[in-house]
Amino acid sequence: MAIGKKTGGRKKGTPNKDNPLKGKIRTHSEDYFERKPRKDPETGEEYEASDFDMDMALLSPADRVSAELKLLKFHMPEMKAVEMDMTVSDVPESLEEKLARLAGEG
Numbered sequence: 001m002a003i004g005k006k007t008g009g010r011k012k013g014t015p016n017k018d019n020p021l022k023g024k025i026r027t028h029s030e031d032y033f034e035r036k037p038r039k040d041p042e043t044g045e046e047y048e049a050s051d052f053d054m055d056m057a058l059l060s061p062a063d064r065v066s067a068e069l070k071l072l073k074f075h076m077p078e079m080k081a082v083e084m085d086m087t088v089s090d091v092p093e094s095l096e097e098k099l100a101r102l103a104g105e106g
Helices: 020-033 051-058 061-072 095-102
Strands: 036-039 046-049
Touching: 020 051, 046 051
Parallel strands: none
Antiparallel strands: 036 046
């Protein structure tokens, strides 16, 4: 294998093969979130709502919040905890010590 030289695989710029299953899944997802005309069976009132809206309305408030939090993971990056070592190796002089040194007293 030559270092720095491409010796196999696809040529640069070659598009990926079409995946028909991917298209079906995308269409299903879009349909799930698309608003459709509906009629309330009890009152006969007409309104628009997606299947997603209908499913969310059937959930308890706690389950609705849980579902929303899970969906947010697809739209917002998750914040990661950062570890820091706060150990101080050299203790700097205090303000009083600095002022004394600058004034020529120390």
